[in-house]
Amino acid sequence: MGGNNILKDECILRIESVTKDFPGIRALSNVSFKIKKGDIHGLCGENGAGKSTLVKILAGVYPHHTYEGKIYFNDKELKFTSSSIEEAIKEGIATVYQEPVLVPQMTVGENIFLGREPEDKGIINWSKLFSDTKKILKKYELNIPFFAKVSTLSVGQQQMVEIAKALVQEIKLLILDEPTSALNEAEVNYLMEILKNLKDNGVTCIYISHRLEEFFRITDNITVLRDGRVVDTVRTVDTSEEKVIAMMVGREMKKRFPVRNSKPGEKILEVKDLSVLAQRKMVIKNVSFDLRKGEILGIAGLMGSGRTELVTAIFGEYGKHVTGEIFLEGKPVKINSARDAMKYGISLVPEDRKKMGLVLIQEVFKNISLSNLRKFSNALSIDKYKELKECKKYADYLTIKTPSLFTITESLSGGNQQKVVIAKWLMSNPKILILDDPTRGIDVGTKYEIYNLINRLAENGVGIIMISSELEEILGMSDRITVMCEGECTGILDRKDATQERIMALASTTKRSHSYS
Amino acid sequence: MKPLNFIHKIKKIKIDIRAYTLIFALLVIWLLFGSLTGGVFLSSRNFSNLLRQMTIVSFLSIGMTLVIITGNIDLSVGSMIGFISVIAAYLQAVMFPTFLPGLFPTLSVELLGILSTIITIIICLLLGLLIGICQGYIVAYGGVPAFIVTLGGMLVLRGGVLGVTRGKTIVPIEDSLRLIAQGYLSKNPGILIAVIAIIIIFLITLQSRTKKKQYGLEIKPLPYDLVVASVYSALVLGFVLIMNSYKGLQIPVLIMTIIAILFTYLTNNTRFGRYIYAVGGNREAARLSGINVQSVVLKTYALIGLLGGVAGIVLTGYVAAGTTSGGMNYELSAIGGCVMGGTSLMGGIGTVFGALMGTLLMTSLENGMSVMNMSVFWQYIVKGLILILAVYVDVTSRKNKSL
Numbered sequence: 024m025g026g027n028n029i030l031k032d033e034c035i036l037r038i039e040s041v042t043k044d045f046p047g048i049r050a051l052s053n054v055s056f057k058i059k060k061g062d063i064h065g066l067c068g069e070n071g072a073g074k075s076t077l078v079k080i081l082a083g084v085y086p087h088h089t090y091e092g093k094i095y096f097n098d099k100e101l102k103f104t105s106s107s108i109e110e111a112i113k114e115g116i117a118t119v120y121q122e123p124v125l126v127p128q129m130t131v132g133e134n135i136f137l138g139r140e141p142e143d144k145g146i147i148n149w150s151k152l153f154s155d156t157k158k159i160l161k162k163y164e165l166n167i168p169f170f171a172k173v174s175t176l177s178v179g180q181q182q183m184v185e186i187a188k189a190l191v192q193e194i195k196l197l198i199l200d201e202p203t204s205a206l207n208e209a210e211v212n213y214l215m216e217i218l219k220n221l222k223d224n225g226v227t228c229i230y231i232s233h234r235l236e237e238f239f240r241i242t243d244n245i246t247v248l249r250d251g252r253v254v255d256t257v258r259t260v261d262t263s264e265e266k267v268i269a270m271m272v273g274r275e276m277k278k279r280f281p282v283r284n285s286k287p288g289e290k291i292l293e294v295k296d297l298s299v300l301a302q303r304k305m306v307i308k309n310v311s312f313d314l315r316k317g318e319i320l321g322i323a324g325l326m327g328s329g330r331t332e333l334v335t336a337i338f339g340e341y342g343k344h345v346t347g348e349i350f351l352e353g354k355p356v357k358i359n360s361a362r363d364a365m366k367y368g369i370s371l372v373p374e375d376r377k378k379m380g381l382v383l384i385q386e387v388f389k390n391i392s393l394s395n396l397r398k399f400s401n402a403l404s405i406d407k408y409k410e411l412k413e414c415k416k417y418a419d420y421l422t423i424k425t426p427s428l429f430t431i432t433e434s435l436s437g438g439n440q441q442k443v444v445i446a447k448w449l450m451s452n453p454k455i456l457i458l459d460d461p462t463r464g465i466d467v468g469t470k471y472e473i474y475n476l477i478n479r480l481a482e483n484g485v486g487i488i489m490i491s492s493e494l495e496e497i498l499g500m501s502d503r504i505t506v507m508c509e510g511e512c513t514g515i516l517d518r519k520d521a522t523q524e525r526i527m528a529l530a531s532t533t534k535r536s537h538s539y540s
Numbered sequence: 541m542k543p544l545n546f547i548h549k550i551k552k553i554k555i556d557i558r559a560y561t562l563i564f565a566l567l568v569i570w571l572l573f574g575s576l577t578g579g580v581f582l583s584s585r586n587f588s589n590l591l592r593q594m595t596i597v598s599f600l601s602i603g604m605t606l607v608i609i610t611g612n613i614d615l616s617v618g619s620m621i622g623f624i625s626v627i628a629a630y631l632q633a634v635m636f637p638t639f640l641p642g643l644f645p646t647l648s649v650e651l652l653g654i655l656s657t658i659i660t661i662i663i664c665l666l667l668g669l670l671i672g673i674c675q676g677y678i679v680a681y682g683g684v685p686a687f688i689v690t691l692g693g694m695l696v697l698r699g700g701v702l703g704v705t706r707g708k709t710i711v712p713i714e715d716s717l718r719l720i721a722q723g724y725l726s727k728n729p730g731i732l733i734a735v736i737a738i739i740i741i742f743l744i745t746l747q748s749r750t751k752k753k754q755y756g757l758e759i760k761p762l763p764y765d766l767v768v769a770s771v772y773s774a775l776v777l778g779f780v781l782i783m784n785s786y787k788g789l790q791i792p793v794l795i796m797t798i799i800a801i802l803f804t805y806l807t808n809n810t811r812f813g814r815y816i817y818a819v820g821g822n823r824e825a826a827r828l829s830g831i832n833v834q835s836v837v838l839k840t841y842a843l844i845g846l847l848g849g850v851a852g853i854v855l856t857g858y859v860a861a862g863t864t865s866g867g868m869n870y871e872l873s874a875i876g877g878c879v880m881g882g883t884s885l886m887g888g889i890g891t892v893f894g895a896l897m898g899t900l901l902m903t904s905l906e907n908g909m910s911v912m913n914m915s916v917f918w919q920y921i922v923k924g925l926i927l928i929l930a931v932y933v934d935v936t937s938r939k940n941k942s943l
Binding site: 026072361362365371373378379380381382383384385389393394396397400402403404405408409411412449 | 604749752754755756757805807810811814817818821822824825826827828830831833888889
């Protein structure tokens with residue numbers, strides 16, 4: 024429907040049947056749509072829908088030979104050969120990411136012209152650099168002091184610098200990948216103004232955001248992606264937030280989750296008015312919830328909603344920056360470090376298994392036993408044989424596929440690496456197991472095994488808190504669902520009342536009233 | 541692939557490939573120098589000297605291995621042992637003679653000497669420990685980069701050396717202290733030690749078999765294990781016999797061996813050992829696994845300090861004086877030895893055995909070139925180039941592995 028009424032000759036970008044595979048997962052499947060010259064084109068979808076992959080293809084991160092299909096930019100097929108973004112920039116495509124990538128010690132002008140400083144026989148022409156910077160900033164009405172060091176700017180201002188950096192390169196297509204997720208209300212408004220201004224200057228934009236209302240403020244068309252496929256491309260004026268949400272999540276629930284008889288027992292954890300102040304910002308605001316034995320409590324929320332901060336705060340990561348009370352089996356406790364948390368029987372399978380969960384260069388068994396060495400050692404020695412036997416038990420229980428327990432963990436697949444992390448935490452016999460997005464980047468089969476495992480643990484009376492980026496997973500697994508948005512708990516839903524639409528609505532409830540800056 | 545039929549993969553000899561390459565390189569260098577010096581290099585006399593030469597640096601390399609595995613560095617060890625050495629010399633030459641005889645008037649001169657040496661040793665070890673703890677505390681809890689803390693420590697301690705000596709060499713040193721660095725065991729005790737070591741090797745072999753059986757792990761055929769144990773035993777015996785064919789087993793070499801065994805055990809078989817590798821391999825993951833990262837780092841510095849104490853004592857005995865230049869540049873030899881031995885400066889990887897082999901290799905180069913009467917400037921240049929080459933080979937082999 025909508026996509027077809029864009030005439031071919033007005034298109035700046037035509038994407039035709041693009042398919043991109045990663046080992047074990049198809050990120051994009053036969054994606055086709057067009058973008059009209061001078062439009063602001065919204066691109067939306069859940070986490071993992073394929074937005075980022077598409078952006079990376081357009082930005083030149085994934086070169087031409089790594090995907091199937093054709094992309095025409097101004098009627099010329101794009102064939103990037105290397106994975107450097109320079110080729111894309113030469114064509115006139117630039118990308119601004121969620122986190123600004125700038126040199127913080129340099130000034131705004133230096134950053135804008137980084138790598139293409141105006142020079143005269145190898146000597147930088149500083150006056151030209153700064154006068155050009157001034158011109159650019161003025162032309163697009165970007166209100167940033169051009170002499171300031173980037174480190175002194177707010178994230179919003181840094182985002183402006185990124186945009187300016189793209190603009191000096193005579194960009195025809197600007198991709199904005201969740202530019203507003205780190206911005207406050209005023210900064211968002213300002214960004215919207217700038218984008219309108221760019222549009223008036225004839226720059227085409229692809230706009231990605233998790234905040235639906237923004238699409239309706241500035242975009243002309245919206246393409247919705249789900250599971251790597253295009254659901255539809257529609258004119259913004261012809262649709263509504265509800266319709267877009269339905270397109271993003273709307274799919275029949277298949278039998279992707281094992282059945283479970285949940286019979287939650289007594290209260291094991293209670294969190295009251297938990298707040299976290301980190302880097303002079305309230306990342307968690309007065310969150311309260313409880314957890315019962317044998318219950319799976321899902322935490323839904325977009326990235327950056329505070330869901331990870333909430334669980335790591337319970338795990339003691341923020342030490343004394345936490346206010347509020349935590350009760351374990353009715354008793355108030357103070358958890359100031361990971362060690363404290365472990366003492367109380369709390370385990371955390373962290374969000375990023377490579378950075379936080381594993382010592383990748385070590386053998387599988389050493390990773391499994393790392394937090395449990397006391398079980399088979401005294402002050403003088405580790406009983407290696409007992410250790411191996413115990414590790415083997417957990418490796419078998421979780422069906423970790425590895426050539427041997429002596430294999431270096433790095434060489435396992437993502438799913439098996441995740442199982443190693445889980446094995447480590449199971450070995451410590453937790454009363455409460457926190458899983459932060461445990462199935463991210465894992466193939467469907469392994470996911471199912473992990474779901475089964477989580478269910479078995481719950482049946483054995485472990486209280487489970489599970490964060491997930493996938494709404495279906497949250498709905499399929501949880502007894503109750505806590506929804507987070509901008510550090511606040513915007514609602515707790517029972518399994519029977521929860522729908523994807525309700526969760527999405529709560530997760531994007533922007534209570535902008537308490538703007539922090 | 542069947543998941544987890546891992547048992548048959550248990551490696552009996554747990555020395556990694558890198559260590560084998562190193563042993564191979566070492567043999568090549570020995571043969572090269574042997575032929576270039578007409579066999580002088582390979583004589584038991586020179587071999588004995590070679591081992592004694594490496595002892596002082598080897599104490600530091602062993603400690604440095606632990607520090608580097610956690611992802612830190614200690615640049616101060618050279619100055620540290622210089623400082624400890626002049627303190628030892630000062631105690632023995634200046635302080636103790638003034639009041640020890642007064643305190644123990646009944647003791648003979650000889651016994652007084654021994655007493656002085658014992659007290660000196662205790663003070664030196666404590667001093668090393670203290671220096672290590674101070675630097676480790678600032679690194680671990682103060683958050684100051686190890687490079688800076690120990691660079692500062694290097695200057696401070698070298699200043700201390702000059703302050704204590706006032707630019708002069710401090711003599712004399714008690715004979716008993718010299719014995720620690722220069723003494724030889726006579727032949728029979730040497731053989732006795734070899735026999736005890738061989739008995740221990742076989743006991744450990746048998747014990748590990750029983751343990752494996754007990755936990756249902758697969759075991760190698762008995763003859764295989766016995767052959768492996770016999771090879772180790774032959775190496776031990778051969779080594780002692782070669783030493784005996786010159787003057788006997790040297791006391792510092794014996795101390796080095798004992799310390800090396802202790803630290804190998806520490807790194808492989810204790811929780812602390814596991815923790816240092818985990819901290820260096822992934823500090824975040826280690827912390828989130830409930831490891832007290834700061835305390836682990838502090839302990840590695842305490843240990844290198846303690847080993848610095850040992851090295852300082854041996855240094856004093858070796859030069860039989862406290863000198864202003866004692867221990868100069870030893871930190872570089874120690875780091876070089878570790879790195880040659882496969883310790884990664886990125887942390888997480890390294891072995892005590894590798895560090896010893898690396899140090900032996902560096903010392904062999906040094907010794908071989910001096911036996912050949914090569915000019916000192918060439919010695920520096922060659923050592924420097926070989927160090928870079930060794931790490932280059934290491935880095936490229938790692939890269940190839942990861943692709």
